[in-house]
Amino acid sequence: MEKIVEQALLYDFYGELLTDHQKQVYEDVVFNDLSLSEVAEDRGISRQGVHDMIKRCNRILQDYEEKLGLVEKFVKTQEKVQEIHRLTQEYRKTEDKELVFKIEEISAQISRL
Template identity: 55%
Template sequence: MDKILEQALLYDFYGELLTAHQKEIYEQFVLDDLSLGEIAADAGISRQGVHDIVKRCAKSLEEYERKLHLVEKFLAVKEQVSRIDGVLKEWEEKKEDPEEIIQRIRKLSATIIEEL
């Protein structure tokens, strides 16, 4: 997964666990794509200070994911839902036996429930 996308997902799930100051700096760096210098000038701190905050935030978010696995579960469920959609598209195109489709969807939904 792209590092920026990964960091954005981690922030979406765990960003509220950061302080307001950390959130502001991290959002500007990761989501707004501002440079360390731009953020430092805006926040009134050094580039090194911004760098340290961003690194600490990234490490904290990764640690939360390591313990809670919310992003991992979200991506797994998203994949299973995509598979359900694929099964339904196949059925629309081929008009397979409805019982077979129902069984396949039930199997995929059971997998989703296990992930949760």
Template identity: 45%
Template sequence: MSQGNRLEKTNRINLLFAFYEPLLTDKQQTFLKYYFHDDFSLGEIAAEFEISRQAVYEHIKRAEQVLENYETKLGLLSKHETRTMYFGELRRIRNEAALPESYGQRLNEIVDSLENLE
């Protein structure tokens, strides 16, 4: 796996983890945190928990699958990314449009309120 793909995968797993962490088992949470967030190697995790590297690998792969399954069913990350895109578009339109100041301020308030709902 190239460095760019690994970084993309790490970022995706970290984002999925942010949404679905409470739905994972304690062990899945711990292994994903160590591997993707704290950048521990499989060997370091294996030594910490006194299990084989292969066992760590399998736990991490299974946890990744669980995260992807939650995303397939619930789509929280996808919805978040779509909302973020639309918020950016609203802000761009506000900045580029010749709106009266009161409309621009109200648009800002609405976008801020919507963002705070997340």
């Protein structure tokens, strides 16, 4: 997975467990593309402080994922849903009823994730 997508997913799932201050700095640097120096000036902390905070936030988010694995589960669910979508599209064209049985199987797989 691309690093920025992975960071966005991790933040999406676990961001609420960071402090407000951490969230603001993290969003500015990672999602709003501000430079470390800009953020440092805005927040009245050192450039190194911003750098350390981002590193620390990444570690915190990664630790939650290692314990809970919810991003991985989410990605797998999305893949299965995409598969169902693909099968329904194919059904539109072919009306092959075997496809519906495949859909059934995949929905069972989702419920076991």
